[in-house]
Amino acid sequence: MAQRLGHRFSAHSLCIGFATAAAAEEASLKKIMEQTGHQNSDVALRYIRHADRWKDNPTESLYRRKPDAD
Secondary structure, X not given: OHHHXXXXXXXXXXXXXXXXXXXXXXXXXXXXXXHHXXXXXXXXXXXXXXXXXXXXXXXXXXXXXXXXXX
């Protein structure tokens, strides 16, 4: 199983996953950088991805069901 996981995950993708999850839990960028070893905040910020693209997304209201008119 470990060999199969090696084909699906890389150190880079695990770093992105960590940074994204830590940011979602409101960890400071400084603490994330301490863990990932980044020296430059601009580079570190590229590792933080949108975990939930619908959270606070303005298009979400387009898909909300509107109440039926009485």
